Amino acid sequence: MRIAVLGTGVVGRTIAARAAELGHQVTIGTRDVTATRDRGGDHADWAARHPVVGLATLAGAAADAELVVNATSGAASLAALTAAGEANLAGKVLLDIANPLDHAAGFPPTLSVLNTDSLGEQIQRAFPQLKVVKALNTTAADLMADPRQLADGDHTVFVSGDDADAKRTVTGLLTSFGHTDVVDLGDITTARGTEMLLPLWLRLYGTLGTGIFNVKVVR
């Protein structure tokens, strides 16, 4: 599959590397290609280790892709998707990993959208032709991409979205990553539930001293 990963942070790079490793044709989309290339440090090291992953503008990456991954920060997501371009996104599946975290008051961050709305719904409303599937926003990047490194993958992730085919496509990708328990929560309004898991996730992160944990829905 041709996959565009919007966002050059840890989540974007981790998902991009994993998808490329599985044989997908992956391009990372960034606001400013030159700035990302010249940034050096972490990203340069990473790019050198992953030469098969392309780098393009947000619009360039999206235009070419069959599936788009939103791995930008929650506060930047709507602007990044706008820059990617409505026409480039129309009819495509968006795997939305972002959480609407507000870091203004320090740790732990609060949520800027919640309870009667979610970032997933905001994106779906802003881009009605996009098939938004909220997923993977409930775990650390390493576990999103390679769940078997914890308890041989015996834990749970969720999908929320209005389009059944899009959820099947995302579930297939997650399964190829190693996820063995992908729970379909229902339509995109159920993204409220997974985004609102973040406050508990952040406190567990503080208590356990590691991000390598996940919830399993025991039933």
Added chain:
Amino acid sequence: MRIAVLGTGVVGRTIAARAAELGHQVTIGTRDVTATRDRGGDHADWAARHPVVGLATLAGAAADAELVVNATSGAASLAALTAAGEANLAGKVLLDIANPLDHAAGFPPTLSVLNTDSLGEQIQRAFPQLKVVKALNTTAADLMADPRQLADGDHTVFVSGDDADAKRTVTGLLTSFGHTDVVDLGDITTARGTEMLLPLWLRLYGTLGTGIFNVKVVR
């Protein structure tokens, strides 16, 4: 231990029955003892099957107790505790199970307090001499009281509170109920995390078609 359970709903009755079964001296506190007694139906049947559980006013139950359980609805909790009486609660441990659910707009309910506050914190602020421990609000009543009926108890509950001894007392009670993984999240502000788990819980309840499930923190 002498335990007062405030609230005559399913949660209150289930916790009261379990604590009594384990040998504690349990009194249910209700706003109007006569009305609860004369209500008939479910409660009368339940009371007949649990003759050792006492029934008293909110104040009467609290006055006598060493540990108080808040099993009232979230919207009624502060009023119920006020009726129980600050002097009757002072210095005691409160196991707070309530969730601040707002049912005004139908299912799923939303939260009336969240993100930068929680019901647990509201109670702690209103009753500074009470040692509030938020716990058990993340599972169905049956699993709160008897976790071994699901996966032999191999799932997680949480405690949040400012007083370490109070958390130890509550953790001891939960362990006697059969809980094997009680995670101490930290101070009472961490109740935000467990209360905000409710939207996900409610969607899972809809998707799975049963309340007999729980999260396990895999780590």
